Amino acid sequence: MPARESLSGPGAPGNARMLHLTGIRKSYRIGPVETEVLRGVDFQAGAGDFVSIMGPSGSGKTTLMNIIGLLDRPTSGTYFLNGQDVSRMRDDRLSHMRNRHIGFVFQSFQLLPQLTALENICLPLVYRGARRPEMKRRAQAILERVGMNHRAGHRPDQLSGGQKQRIAIARALAGDPAVLLADEPTGALDTDTAADIMELLVETNRSHGVTILIITHDPAVARGCIRQVRIRDGRISESHSRNPPCGAVEGEGPVVETGAQARAAVQGAGGPNRGKWPE
Amino acid sequence: MARIASIVRANAREAVESLRKARLRTLLGLVGVMIGISSVIAMISLGEIAKAQARKEFEALGTDIMVLRKSHDQGSPGHPAGVLEWSHVERLSAEVDSIRLAAPRILGHGSFRYQGRKVGNESIQGVTETFARINQLSAASGRFISDLDVGRFFCVVGSGIAARMREAGAGTAVGELLEVNEHVFTVVGVLDFHQESYALPFQLMANESVFVPMSTAERVLASPEIDVVVTRFDTDAGHDAATDEVQAYLHGKDPGLDVDAVSARQLIAQMESQMRIFTLLLAAVGSISLVVGGIGIMNIMLVSVVERRREIGLRRAIGARRRDIQGQFLVESAILTTAGGLLGVLLGLLATYAICRFIGWEFSISMFSVMSGIATATFMGLLFGFQPARQAAKLNPIEALAGD
Structure with missing residues (x-):
């Protein structure tokens, strides 16, 4: 598990090896019309990177995000995940890669309503063939990490939005993935709760070195991330990094080094940006 | 292997959960399968019980029973059909080694009056003393026809006729005078109620019959031909040997005479093959209801797949392979149908029990039908769950996650 210090080492964002996408194109054909959604995206992220898109x-x-998450295949281009060429892998193999290397966090949580919090967290381990006691032990430990151990036996409908997202993050982390993909993770939460979730994500990134990619509409959330990427018309239009160890601070807002600062960033932005939160 | 075991275990638990959640739908599915399985179970069980019942009757009758009757397909131009007469069979048991006992019967029709009141209108049977023994007829009062009654106008009446005579004031009926056609007979015995056996190739109708001495029947009936000879044969000699011997013997008496011999053993075999066809037919009817139940299951599973698109998408995202999803839905439909099958087996046995009580058969549980019922139910789940499960497995995870 790469520690925070390794960020400036060989696995650092500068020489990104974790995610390496080159010339990614994706087009969809709907009837006679072919629409190109991605028009040659080059993107890299290293171990422990924390990126907003x-x-x-x-x-x-x-x-x-779907292509990075191995849920979709690019029409052309190459994609290396953790050194493995995944662009031509078979479907079963992709399932395996998702299970081992990627954790998903969704705006709508996507918890299974019929399962308890603990069972939801166990799910990725089920597809790994873990034994029940081992699964429970691991899920319990992660539940504690996200501060939800008192809710282990609750079902999703007995939890608040923030609690659900914590469980969802715990589930994403249960398989000990290298990359965590979060699609509008705070999109369905109020400002305070969103700030809590951001704090949790930052802590996760800092203490466990998990690479995190967050899709967001919210500039405040983006400010909570170390690196910001903008995408427009199928191309990456802008990418700047505020890598704290390098001290390269630019733009507005404080440097985010801790979860508390991320929280402050989100909360501070909460007032003026409140109208932007999707309901 | 550990992975598959873990997934199956988790799937089974979750399947039960998700089935419990969709209560009404699960219930409807269960009912469909239950009805199908229970009808198959009831049908197979009844078939087996009927078979056992018939077998029991044969055994009560004795497996050494063999019935001789004139062949239907005899008599051709130039060869007049032979007639089976008393003189032909009189010494059958004495002269044919493999025949231990022989009881011929002359069958005629008659109407019976007691003191001017009609007490019956069925058959007059001319018999010998051995007839009662072979056919297990017992006297409730008085005695049966004796070989010493030659030519006498004595008769033994069945329980139905005796009952009607009693109604007309005859007391026990023994010693009373009974008018049979134009003749007056003295009643010397009354028979116990006799349960007609389905096992014999002829009808006995003992309860509604008047039994008279063979020699008397020859005198009073218009066409006194022997219709059957009930025999007990030596089973050590074998059915075929006994048949050959009897046929040769009768041929010697009258070259135009051909008889068919039907033994209990043959009848058992014949009846069992009939039962098999019957059971098969019943099972076919049952399978139709199973197909209907199965289509119900398929429908339920298809709805379930649509409703749980998000779940499928999520499972795919966190690492489920297509075949894991397929397995999950197959396990679910198999659990559903197996549960329905178990309930169906119970219901089917209950129905069988009720029918047996009603008919008066002895109820027994056929392990074969129980096992095949449960196995069929599980198989149904896999068969009818296959298409929905495939559909679930083929979903695109991105679209599935979007949920619509």
Whole structure:
């Protein structure tokens, strides 16, 4: 598990090896019309990177996220995940890669209503063939990490939005993935709760070195991330990094080094941006 | 292997959960399968019980029973059909080694009056003393026809006729005078109620019959031909040997005479093959209801797949392979139909029990039908769950996650 210090080492964002996408194109054909959603995206992220992806709707950010998450295949281009070429893998193999290397966090939580919090967290381990006691032990430990151990036996409908998202994050982390993909993770939450969730994500990134990619509409959330990427018309239009160890601070807002600062960033922005939170 | 076991285990638990959640739908599915399985179970069980019942009757009758009757397909131009007469069979048991006992019967029709009141209108049977023994007829009062009654106008009446005579004031009926056609007979015995056996190739109708001495029947009946000879044969000699011997013997008496011999053993075999066809037919009817139940299951599973698109999408995202999803839905439909099958088996046995009580058969549980019922139900789940499960597995995870 790469520690925070390794950020400046070989696995650091500068020489990104975790995610390496080159010339990614994706087009969909609907009837006779072919629409190109991604028009040659080059993107890299290293171990422990913490990236926000912003862009207007229809810009292709969700498609990019689906491709990074191995739920979709690019029409052309190459994609290396953790050193493995995944662009031509068979479906079963992709399932395996998702299970081992990627954790998903969704705006709508996507918890299974019939399962308890603990059982939801166990799910990725089920597909790994873990034994029940081992699964429970691991899920319990992660539940504690997200501060939800008192809710282990609750079902999703007995939890608040923030609690659900914590469980969802715990589930994403249960398989000990290298990359965590979060699609509008705070989109369905109020400002305070959103700030809590951001704090949790930052802590997760800092203490466990998990690479995190967040799709967001919210500049405040983006400010909570170390690196910001903008996507427009199927291309990455802008990418700047505020890598704290390098001290390269630019733009507005404080440097985010801790979860508390991320929280402050989100909360501070909460007032003026409140109207932007999707209901 | 560990992975598959873990997934199956988790799937089974979750399947039960998700089935519990969709209560009404699960219930409807269960009812469909239950009805199908229970009808198959009831039908197979009844078939088996009927078979056992018939077998029991044969055994009560004795497996050494063999019935001789004139062949239907005899008599051709130039060869007049032979007639089976008393003189032909009189010494059958004495002269044919493999025949231990022989009881011929002359069958005629008659109407019976007691003191001017009609007490019956069925058959007059001319018999010998052995007839009662072979056919297990017992006297409630008085005695049966004796070989010493030659030519006498004595008769033994069945329980139905005796009952009507009693109604007309005859007391026990023994010693009373009974008018049979134009003749007056003295009643010397009354028979116990006799349960007609389905196992014999002829009808006995003992309860509604008047039994008279063979020699008397020859005198009073218009066409006194022997219709059957009930025999007990030596089973050590074998059915075929006994048949050959009897046929040769009768041929010697009258070259135009051909008889068919039907033994209990043959009848058992014949009846069992009939039962098999019957059971098969019933099972076919049952399978139709199973197909209907199965289509119900398929429908339920298809709805379930649509309703749980998000779940499918999520499972795919966190690492479920297509075949894991397919397995999950197959396990679910198999659990559903197996549960329905178990309930169906119970219901089917209950129905069988009720029918047996009603008919008066002895109820027994056929392990074969129980096992095949449950196995069929599980198989149904896999068969009818296959298409929905495939559909679930083929979903595109992105579209599934979007949920619509």
